[in-house]
Amino acid sequence: MASETPAQGPTPRYFTWDEVAQRSGRDKERWLVIDRKVYNISEFTRQHPGGSRVISHYAGQDATDPFVAFHINKGLVRKYMNSLLIGELSPEQPSFEPTKNKELTEEFRELQATVERMGLMKANPVFFLLHLLHILLLDAAAWLTLWLCGTSFLPLLLCAVLLSTVQAQAGWLQHDFGHLSVFSTSTWNHLLHHFVIGHLKGAPASWWNHLHFQHHAKPNCFRKDPDINMHPFFFALGKILSVELGKQKKKYMPYNHQHRYFFLIGPPALLPLYFQWYIFYFVIQRKKWVDLAWMISFYVRIFLTYVPLLGLKGFLGLFFMVRFLESNWFVWVTQMNHIPMHIDYDRNVDWVSTQLQATCNVHKSAFNDWFSGHLNFQIEHHLFPTMPRHSYHRVAPLVQSLCAKHGIEYQSKPLFSAFADIVHSLRESGQLWLDAYLHQ
Numbered sequence: 001m002a003s004e005t006p007a008q009g010p011t012p013r014y015f016t017w018d019e020v021a022q023r024s025g026r027d028k029e030r031w032l033v034i035d036r037k038v039y040n041i042s043e044f045t046r047q048h049p050g051g052s053r054v055i056s057h058y059a060g061q062d063a064t065d066p067f068v069a070f071h072i073n074k075g076l077v078r079k080y081m082n083s084l085l086i087g088e089l090s091p092e093q094p095s096f097e098p099t100k101n102k103e104l105t106e107e108f109r110e111l112q113a114t115v116e117r118m119g120l121m122k123a124n125p126v127f128f129l130l131h132l133l134h135i136l137l138l139d140a141a142a143w144l145t146l147w148l149c150g151t152s153f154l155p156l157l158l159c160a161v162l163l164s165t166v167q168a169q170a171g172w173l174q175h176d177f178g179h180l181s182v183f184s185t186s187t188w189n190h191l192l193h194h195f196v197i198g199h200l201k202g203a204p205a206s207w208w209n210h211l212h213f214q215h216h217a218k219p220n221c222f223r224k225d226p227d228i229n230m231h232p233f234f235f236a237l238g239k240i241l242s243v244e245l246g247k248q249k250k251k252y253m254p255y256n257h258q259h260r261y262f263f264l265i266g267p268p269a270l271l272p273l274y275f276q277w278y279i280f281y282f283v284i285q286r287k288k289w290v291d292l293a294w295m296i297s298f299y300v301r302i303f304l305t306y307v308p309l310l311g312l313k314g315f316l317g318l319f320f321m322v323r324f325l326e327s328n329w330f331v332w333v334t335q336m337n338h339i340p341m342h343i344d345y346d347r348n349v350d351w352v353s354t355q356l357q358a359t360c361n362v363h364k365s366a367f368n369d370w371f372s373g374h375l376n377f378q379i380e381h382h383l384f385p386t387m388p389r390h391s392y393h394r395v396a397p398l399v400q401s402l403c404a405k406h407g408i409e410y411q412s413k414p415l416f417s418a419f420a421d422i423v424h425s426l427r428e429s430g431q432l433w434l435d436a437y438l439h440q
Helices: 017-021 050-057 064-070 074-084 102-117 125-149 153-178 186-200 205-217 240-246 255-265 270-285 289-335 349-356 367-373 378-383 388-406 413-437
Strands: 032-033 037-040 086-088
Touching: 017 032, 032 064, 050 102, 050 205, 064 074, 064 102, 064 205, 064 349, 074 086, 086 205, 086 270, 102 125, 102 388, 125 186, 125 205, 125 289, 153 186, 153 205, 153 289, 186 205, 186 289, 205 289, 240 413, 255 413, 349 378, 378 388, 378 413
Parallel strands: none
Antiparallel strands: 032 037, 037 086
16 A cells, blocks of 8 residues: 655745835735735735725735734634735745834734733723713704704804714714724624714715725825825925925915915815715715715704704705814814824834824823814824724823833823914925925
């Protein structure tokens, strides 16, 4: 009888970091690395549940840390990834790209394990239920104000303030569900995300996912973070990009005055003049019919609630007053953590450095936490995007220690200082543009 030899599996293909880096473009193969495994994502990008762009932003790079940060059921996701696996890094290749801080990354991964052991990734359902209830109560109070007090100017103004608070707070709550930070399964997070952003706010979940995950993947990275797409057509952002724009003699706007016209086209206008209309184009153009149905449910509800009290003209006036107030709230809070920070092209630095150079915090207080939806802890949120927000203050001291050890600046400031820094940074980058435009 012939002796049996054990079956040999296929010889694994080995690659270098240079070979991976070459597969990063739109018109050729796209590869990325996770835990030293090399994946070909060229055909998968359009099927990626988080959107095609967010995964493409890591093409040609190591994506281990963002993979861990964004997915709550990593074991399930890895099963789907097997069909994309084409090989691994050669044994002589280091586990880290030369542009990344090895010691910092290793210690951050240890911190991630500590955070898991401390239970900081587990949500408290009561916390989020109370936030939802306070939104619903404010929504009811807005209608009762007009029903009980009439539709004169003061009741109408109070109603608008209450509804603006509803919209802002629902915006923070949908953000929690969108980041999968409330339930342990994606299904329930997605369902409640649709309800809050669609039925309570009238916006599409797919649109938010498409933009926001890109922002988290590469914050303040030009051409990868859509939150800074107002550069260069409306604003000159960041020192590096502003000087570059000036040297190129480009002048889409009088950027040296942008710290002034920001008050006209920034906070007051973003929602009522842009988002309000673009979201409908987005869902129709991409055929997101489920999102459209949720959005319509919001408009039907608010129309039937307020038109009988105010008439059509009065309702439209109330609606755009609410969007105006909400827009100011939204823009100041969301930009205070990012616009004053480092803005540049993607330099493929490590996860911690990527997030810390693009984010800053605002001091903790009961009001600041509520007013910003706990996004005053922007650093912790960016490092741990699926962490429930009630855990941010507990992980913050650990993050501060990590930053101090590695000489990384951990910025935290008062609320109004953060607001002022938006204007100061716009003035500075506008002046840098002007100097380069005139003299370089």
